[in-house]
Amino acid sequence: MRRYILVAVLVLAVAAISLTAAAADTIKLGLVGPMTGPVAAYGEGVRDGAILAVEQINASGGVLGKQIELVILDTQGDAQQTNILVNRLIQREQIVGLIGPVITTEAVVGGPICQRFGVPMITPTATAVEVTLVGDYVFRVCYTDDYQSIAAVNYMHQQGIKKAGVLYKVGDTYSEGLKNVFVDAFRKLGGEVIDVAYNLGDTDFSAQLSTLKSFGAEGVFCPFYYDDAILVTRQAAAMGFAPLFVGPDGWDAPELLDQAGDAALGATMTTHYSPTDTRPMVQQYLKDYQERFGRFPIVLSALGYDAARLMIDAIERAGSLDRRAIRDAIAATEGFDGVTGNSISLDANGNPIKDVTIVMVVKKDGKLAFEFVDAVRP
Amino acid sequence: MRRHPNQLRGSAIWIAVGAVALVVVNILVATGSLDSYYTSVLGVVGINIILTTSLNLINGITGQLSIGHAGFMAVGAYTAGILSMHFQTPLVVNILAAFAAAAIVGVLIGLPTLRLRGDYLAIATLGFGEIIRVVIQNLKITGGAFGLIGIEWIDNFFYIEIVAIVSVIIIWRIVNSAPGRALVAIREDEIAAETMGINTTAYKVMAFAIGSAFAGVAGALFAHRMAFISPSDFTFLKSIDVLVMVVLGGLGSLTGAIISAVSLSLLPEFLRVIDEWRMVIYPLLLVVVMLFRPQGLLGTKEVHFGAISAALQRLKSLFVKGEEHLEPASDLPAIATREADGVNTDEPILEVRGLSIYFGGLKAVSDLNMTLQRGALHGLIGPNGAGKTTVFNMITGLHPPSEGEILFEGKRIDGKPPHAVTAAGIARTFQNIRLFKDLTVLDNVKTAFHLSTGYGVGSALAYTPSYVAKERWIDSEARRLLEILNLQDRSMELARNLPYGEQRRLEIARALATRPSLLLLDEPAAGMNPQETADLMDLIRRIRDEFDLTILLIEHDMSLVMQLCERITVLDYGMTIFEGTPDEVKRNPRVIEAYLGEEAG
Helix, strand or coil: CHHHHHHHHHHHHHHHHHHHCCCCCCEEEEEEECCCCCCHHHHHHHHHHHHHHHHHHHHCCCECCECEEEEEEECCCCHHHHHHHHHHHHHCCCCCEEECCCCHHHHHHHHHHHHHHCCCEEECCCCCHHHHHHCCCEEECCCCHHHHHHHHHHHHHHCCCCEEEEEEECCCHHHHHHHHHHHHHHHHCCCEEEEEEECCCCCCCHHHHHHHHHHCCCEEECCCCHHHHHHHHHHHHHCCCCCEEEECHHHCCHHHHHHHHHHHCCCEEEECCCCCCCCHHHHHHHHHHHHHHCCCCCHHHHHHHHHHHHHHHHHHHHCCCCHHHHHHHHHCCCCEEECCEEEEEECCCCCEECCEEEEEEEEECCEEEEEEEEEECC | CCCCCCHHHHHHHHHHHHHHHHHHHHHHHHCCCCCHHHHHHHHHHHHHHHHHHHHHHHHHHCCCCCCCHHHHHHHHHHHHHHHHHHHCCCHHHHHHHHHHHHHHHHHHHHHHHCCCCHHHHHHHHHHHHHHHHHHHHHCCCCCCCCCEECCCCCCCHHHHHHHHHHHHHHHHHHHCCHHHHHHHHHHHCHHHHHHCCCCHHHHHHHHHHHHHHHHHHHHHHHHHHHCEECHHHHCHHHHHHHHHHHHHHCCCCHHHHHHHHHHHHHHHHHHHHHHHHHHHHHHHHHHHHHHHCCCCCCCCCCCCCHHHHHHHHHHHHHHCCCHHHCCCCCCCCCCCCCCCCCCCCCCCCEEEEEEEEEECCEEEEEEEEEEECCCCEEEEECCCCCCHHHHHHHHCCCCCCCEEEEEECCEECCCCCHHHHHHHCEEECCCCCCCCCCCEHHHHHHHHHHHHCCCCHHHHHHCCHHHHHHHHHHHHHHHHHHHHCCCHHHCCCEHHHCCHHHHHHHHHHHHHHCCCCEEEEECCCCCCCHHHHHHHHHHHHHHHHHHCCEEEEECCCHHHHHHHCCEEEEEECCEEEEEECHHHHHHCHHHHHHHHCHHHC
16 A cells, blocks of 8 residues: 555655746747657657757847747657647647647647637648648648649749659559649640559559650659659669659658669759758758757758747747737748748748759769759749 | 445446536536646546446456457547538537447457457457558548548537546446346356356457447547547557556456546656656556556456445435335246246156267267156266266267267257357356356356346346346345355355365356256265265255256266266266166176276175
């Protein structure tokens, strides 16, 4: 029996500490995301980017004369936890704004709660269209999935491509969604386009590639992940088919460079941000991040950094801690420069209108690497 | 700590506690003392209570290790989600539909998998749970890997609490009724449960379906609370979470499951202050509990409010007179043999013709012929390994014979499952005692009244007068049987704590409770001292007369057999070497050579 009393006392003690944690005179921002669990790397990346932004602003005197406190909670990537934690941040921490959640399945749960209580929310990284449709308090700084298709179309158009093909995976929401937007947009610009399908688990793409080749595709849009991209680029190289391959952010993996080898040379992809972007802001961010955390940032850190900066910028512009005013300020964002794109503004659905970074596989010092080539405004 | 006849009190207390808690919580919410953070945590508590109590019905009460609960939760969640999105149906409809859908899937999966036991069943349920998730992940209507978004958002914990309380009450009522006793019997000893007339396959599937159905209800609540569901909400890890709560609370204890669901849902919130350390502390606490309480917090016991309920009962008796002394309804017959409608009492009660059984190449029993007249006391003797118990197993349906036929009261019973044989009127005891060891003596006997229950899950839930009267009748008849077997002072003991001789007597009491006309006793005197053996002989004669029984017994104690039995069949190596009266048996040279030896002369 004594054991249970001991456990009970411990639990109560812990509870007591949590209740007495005093609130200082700071502006509280919340951040939720998966800090543990299978996608912990995403959560930690976003968190560190946001921490960097908050610390930089605090060091230069904060906002509205106050320091910013970032309250970070771990969702473990779980929707139910997200529900509890967003409520906790709003009710217990009285946050004025939420940065996050990180992954889409969390964001669709967190969004409605923020909307209900009128707390502005900026998700750095949730790309599904549905996330921001819940209401006018929910925003994001990453572009939605389809936005990349438009960027790919514009990039190909810019490169003078008139005949394009799309290779896509049948039955895959991501792949088919991107394909449809690409086909429509490319036709609208007066181009000729053909779409060719493959099935989940296919490893031989020669028939599809032959179709694309005989169609005379100068550019091929490839809305699928890097694993298939490895096979496609290798098999195309083997049959002497060398169009401009444009992939989405799903291509962004070192495995593509390692396993596709020279076959991937010249292939491009759309992404959120590139460390090889030469803008001073990006290079400064990279330097600061590495000084602060002692490691190279992942792509999502840049989005966490921009989301936090945009939130704080909006508080400054609102000139008050009124959540409605902050929401209005976020919605009115115009020409906001971020490391993930210059001159960001937000559309009526809370989605950013921003540049899409294009990187290309190049050979540098005998090694393959993704190199920044352009930032396209779709 | 044990259940007493007055289960009404226990349930009433629980209903009262639930209602009071609900009222208090609602007042707190209404006054703004509990904000949406608290209600979101309470929502998780409510859903977890439904999940743990329903999984406990399968794992703890029925003893079937299922680890695919999240799959059924997913079925319910998606049923509710799809209905809400496409047909805008209200929450109540969606919950009921989720219940039905998960129950149907439960039956479909339960039928094939519940033939397996232990680890194999666990793996099969795990596999099916994953299959459900993968199917959902690949269907268009379920939104594929992304899931469903746009389900009506009902983030109102009030509904969750109501549904949780109703679910717990229903499961509680099932566990405390005759069907519940059947489920516990299956957990304790499946073969013994069959011979008590319990159709174990049907009951296992029923438990699985009901447990799954409530997981579906939890899923429906989850879907409406989150307004969004995706396959990743229902992974194997979710099943394990629920299983951990059930094991921690104690397999077989509903109150344990509830306490564990509440504390494990709240604990992570308390531990949040210590940040990442909670990932260490939480599992550490689980390990500590499991080290010190391997049976879980409450084991198979339940928390009872004995004192409170007694006080309430007294209070009630001031207003309601007489109910306390409700007598068994008079139209229920006192225990006796079943009425032998249309049975010709002159014809033999049991006729065994040319009965043989092979185990692989081994002929364990061959060409057995035996006829028992009504009211006979017949012995079956022979050296160890002669096939005596195998004969019992064939008669009671545990081993279908390879050849030959068995006629009971003129009807073929060979090939019928054990529970059907018991229903026909044959009861047995076991050589290696198969009591429900962790149940009380009284519950052992009450369980054996399964066939005369005569009410279903429905009346147990509705607490109909006929249900109450029947339960009282079963209780008083069980106590009467214990008196006949001189076990009345032991009624509240666990069967495992009885001395050997009393365990054998309890087996007889339990067999009689199935109201047989033929009783098979397998070495009833084994392990008894001479005094006990003498008492046993009296007892066997007494019950034969009192219950109008025919008795076939296997026994090695020759003095008992010779004094008691009117005819004896002698087996050796599966063959009948002699049949006759005790005197003839004693004189027969083949019997002496094979079995009795010198001294028996």
